[in-house]
Amino acid sequence: MMYLKVAIGFVLLLVAAEFMVRGAVALAKKFGVSPLVIGMTIVAIGTSAPELVVGLQAGLAGAPGLALGNIVGSNIANVLLILGAAGLIAPIVSKHGALLRDAVVLIGGSILFAFFCMQGEIGPMSGATLVAGLAIFLYLSYKRENMEGGADAELHVEEVEEVGDLPDNMFIVWAALLGGMAGIIYGADLLVEGGVDIARNFGVSEEVIGLTLVALGTSLPELAASVVAALRGHADVAIGNVVGSNMFNILGIGGVVAMVTPLPVSNQIMTFDLWVMLGATAIMLPILIWGWRLSRPAATLFLALYVGYIAMQAIGVEQALAAF
DSSP states (O other): OHHHHHHHHHHHHHHHHHHHHHHHHHHHHHTTOOHHHIIIIIIHHHHHHHHHHHHHHHHHTTOHHHHHHHHHHHHHHIIIIIHHHHHHHSOEEOOTTTTHHHHHHHHHHHHHHHHHHHTTEEOHHHHHHHHHHHHHHHHHHHHHHHHHOOHHHHHHHHHHHTSOOOOSOHHHHHHHHHHHHHHHHHHHHHHHHHHHHHHHHHTOOHHHHIIIIIHHHHTHHHHHHHHHHHHTTOTHHHHHHHHHHHHIIIIIIHHHHHHHSOEEOOHHIIIIIHHHHHHHHHTTHHHHHHOOEEOHHHHHHHHHHHHHHHHHHHHOHHHHHHHO
């Protein structure tokens, strides 16, 4: 049953997140919300909804290690797996300067998140600080992009254009939105239950399940959206998806979950996985700041690094490092 729960949870998260984002975008358009605001908020929040719901459910279910592992593991998967898969389909080139400010905030937010982790626990005050940082960034970004426009604003609009349309019917729009939300909640519940059962059955930590199995499941919406964008010839949208999702993960989701329940940090996350997350974030900088091209060979390397990371988790980080 635990494997069935995880499998059904995967499918529900993937499908429900897609419908929820489509419904939310369609509703926002009907109320006259600009594509820029939709791209900056609704699309980014919608694709990160699985991580948020999983994190909250795991924390409330007494499995905070799974919640923290999911945040760190999702950020690693977003860079290495999603950019690797999208870049393998079509090389990724970010418009010069389009995500410069986002990159600076992502690096700063990642370092702040790591600093709080190094304290041994992310508590409510630290969580509130992370959420406040995200809110300030969104407000300032909206003011700047709404007044100045530019490449970064264009990228957010492109993200909205990649979202599939719904029929012009309010019943269908609301059904997609509410049905998607319900599907995410139920899918997250199944994924957390199945993940905790697997951890207990095999004697592995909840953090490892969060870093691998659950992180992969909650990253599926971003993976699907980025692959579809690459197939349509808009591979640059993938980098915007990843940056936005990672920012929401560490500042928004990490902050909200920590405000609800403290997140203790295990020794493995503190000494290994956190540094992998920071390293994965750092290797995006040439693409984000200088507009370097993520070629197919580089994308293959990203995927190989992710496979190696998952293999280390399967073997056991301490054993793998000792053998190395």
